[in-house]
Amino acid sequence: MNAEIITIGDELLIGQVVDTNSAFLADALSHAGLDVSRITTVPDRRDDILSTLKEASQRARLILITGGLGPTKDDITKEALAVFFEDHLVQNNQVLEHIGHRMSERGIEMNPLNVMQAEVLSSCEVLHNELGTAPGMWMESNGRVYVSMPGVPHEMIRIFTEEALPRIKTHFGGDAIVHRVLLVTGVPESALSLQLESWEQALPPHIRLAYLPSLGMIRLRLTAHGKNEETLEGELDALVEAARPLLGRHLVGEHQGSLEELVGKMLTELNATLSLAESCSGGGLSRKITSVPGSSQYFKGGIIAYDNLFKVRMLRVGRQNLLRHGAVSAPVVEEMARGIRCRMKTDFSVATSGIAGPGGGTPEKPVGTVWIAVDSKWGTVSRCFRMFDGRERVMERTVTAALGMLLGEIARSTE
Numbered sequence: 001m002n003a004e005i006i007t008i009g010d011e012l013l014i015g016q017v018v019d020t021n022s023a024f025l026a027d028a029l030s031h032a033g034l035d036v037s038r039i040t041t042v043p044d045r046r047d048d049i050l051s052t053l054k055e056a057s058q059r060a061r062l063i064l065i066t067g068g069l070g071p072t073k074d075d076i077t078k079e080a081l082a083v084f085f086e087d088h089l090v091q092n093n094q095v096l097e098h099i100g101h102r103m104s105e106r107g108i109e110m111n112p113l114n115v116m117q118a119e120v121l122s123s124c125e126v127l128h129n130e131l132g133t134a135p136g137m138w139m140e141s142n143g144r145v146y147v148s149m150p151g152v153p154h155e156m157i158r159i160f161t162e163e164a165l166p167r168i169k170t171h172f173g174g175d176a177i178v179h180r181v182l183l184v185t186g187v188p189e190s191a192l193s194l195q196l197e198s199w200e201q202a203l204p205p206h207i208r209l210a211y212l213p214s215l216g217m218i219r220l221r222l223t224a225h226g227k228n229e230e231t232l233e234g235e236l237d238a239l240v241e242a243a244r245p246l247l248g249r250h251l252v253g254e255h256q257g258s259l260e261e262l263v264g265k266m267l268t269e270l271n272a273t274l275s276l277a278e279s280c281s282g283g284g285l286s287r288k289i290t291s292v293p294g295s296s297q298y299f300k301g302g303i304i305a306y307d308n309l310f311k312v313r314m315l316r317v318g319r320q321n322l323l324r325h326g327a328v329s330a331p332v333v334e335e336m337a338r339g340i341r342c343r344m345k346t347d348f349s350v351a352t353s354g355i356a357g358p359g360g361g362t363p364e365k366p367v368g369t370v371w372i373a374v375d376s377k378w379g380t381v382s383r384c385f386r387m388f389d390g391r392e393r394v395m396e397r398t399v400t401a402a403l404g405m406l407l408g409e410i411a412r413s414t415e
Helices: 021-031 046-057 077-084 093-105 112-116 153-172 189-195 197-201 229-250 259-270 284-290 308-315 319-325 330-344 391-413
Strands: 002-008 035-042 062-066 089-091 119-121 125-127 136-141 144-149 176-184 207-214 217-226 251-254 274-278 299-304 348-354 369-376 379-386
Touching: 002 021, 002 046, 021 035, 021 062, 021 153, 021 176, 035 046, 046 062, 046 077, 062 153, 077 089, 077 119, 077 136, 077 144, 089 093, 093 112, 119 136, 125 153, 136 153, 144 153, 176 229, 189 197, 189 207, 189 217, 189 229, 197 229, 207 229, 217 229, 217 391, 229 251, 251 259, 251 391, 259 284, 259 391, 274 284, 274 330, 284 299, 284 391, 299 308, 299 330, 308 319, 308 330, 319 330, 330 348, 330 369, 330 379, 348 391, 369 391, 379 391
Parallel strands: 002 035, 002 062, 062 144, 274 299, 274 348
Antiparallel strands: 089 119, 125 136, 136 144, 176 217, 176 251, 207 217, 348 369, 369 379
16 A cells, blocks of 8 residues: 655755655654655645645555644645645634643743644544644545644654554554664675575565665665564564574674664663763764663763874873874774773773864875774774765764774674
């Protein structure tokens, strides 16, 4: 059963706001066994919204709509939906009461625009918005289901997850789709494909394999389609076990979430701790680690050591290594990792040092040269990376690569 996603808003089309809603919804629908056939972004113009709704209704049985439900005059989604369904708007007293309560909590006086947000299509089923003032709406027409939700990401996610998705599963049912993700480090994609060639060729037609490479890490995603979820889970279990000896020490683990979540999970299971010494990543690695709830159990702290003198004083980096090799080098980044682990008394530590640019590069060490080290009681490992595409991307990729190296070392510590 196919679905389409329509996102509404001028801000999306001019690049002012990045559309994260579509990515979330597409992923959630895939896990629910529904295929997304198209994602469309339209401006805050009634004719564009109406024409897009008409086209989508000819292709899909489920149409998800986000955006254009705010209190200002450019939010015209409800007006367009009323025209499309030949319906009219009515004030919903429960929604109005909820809006009034939220305004009162914030010490804000209700105004006519707030009251208008309590208006919904007369034929819709209201989807409660616990985190905001714009309600979602569930509409059915000619065998199609339309779900309208606000564009604010955290509000949309809550409405979809708690209100819309259970109704979608009940309404459409459908085949089960089960995903399994294996995380692999330390091997190029081409070499990995050769390692798995016979295993991959033996996959049954209803199970697909995708290679999802990122810096320092490759995700192997198995996707199984079928009628019985339990049967699919069993098949994937067997396939994963068959892949383990082929992947060997390159297999970090199984995880569908973020790298930082997996780091937290693995450190928690080992009852191990972590500290960080960052230079070129500028605190980005610490931010990723601390974005995970419960990270205080395993993350003890870190230092952003940008200046060489600071590296010497705070991380016990040798002056001779700085003079002989430079700050962006294996000896220095390894000393940074050992220094912070000794200072913080943790089980693992990570250090980063690089040239993010746009200046500072040399022929021997061009812009984008990054050294990363991981230290533990099992020893110190370091690796040089070549990052590209500007300062911000270099810093982002450094964080990703550091997480990948850390995961590899945590996994190897359990062997």
